[in-house]
Amino acid sequence: MGKMTDLNPDESFIDTNKLIFGIGQVQKITGVSGRQLRYWESQKYIAPIDQEKGVSRQYSLHTLFLIFHINRFIKKGFTLQAAVDHARQFDAQIPALRQFLRSQLKGVETGPNRTLLDLGYLNAEHAQRVYGVIDKTGETSFEIKDVK
Template sequence: MMTDFSPDESFIDTNKLIFGIGQVQQITGVSGRQLRYWEAQKYISPLDQKKGVSRQYSLRTLFLIFHINRFIEQGFTLQAAVDHAQKFDAQIPALRKFLRGQLKGVTISDDKTLLDFGYLNHHHDKHVYGVIDQGGETSFEIKDVASQSH
């Protein structure tokens, strides 16, 4: 089975993905009490609340909560976990920009997934692929364009 994906296909507008506090608790395993404490400490912020509506969080905040909790589970203090999660969160826009600009497509076959990162340089003589094998191991392959068969 072979599946191809082109990054030109439209993506979901992640700004419209909103999660209620109950969903956030279920997804992340963080209690409502902890979430309210983290809000009080200004580590996280819910979306603007309407009167009578429970707390809601953006997808970005959901990921931040997930990562704070992950670092706490690794033994970091709350403050250190927040610092690490915020550093990670700050890297996401650069990663997204790179992938949007460089990812040319994804091909999924029975034995591996190839992420097409396009040409290695302006000479266009080598092509770069990210590879994910069946076991989940990742690597890069650089192939001479002349030797590739299409």
């Protein structure tokens, strides 16, 4: 395995509020047509960034992800309303996931056959560390290793 890359949880992540996508980019990235996007806007499922008159629609990264997830649930057979509900529920969970990863992820070690995510100590005794494992096929699991 390669060297473990240490992560500093105090370092800021990229300011995603500054990542803006035009309607054409959103269509290419998500596969959702402009007509669908305008309909979803009319139903208040999504909203473009406030814009000047005459400027094409633009969307935040957050909205891009919401569009992606709505479309993903539709492809799984959900109605539009159910897809929106599921996408919003998923979206509501993201802050908790982000907070957990910021505080727990201590480093990443990559190798040819697997990647290890160092999730820190198992408990306050500091006798064992927990690792998330991603193998070369994409399967995931956990490992607990004794600290020497």
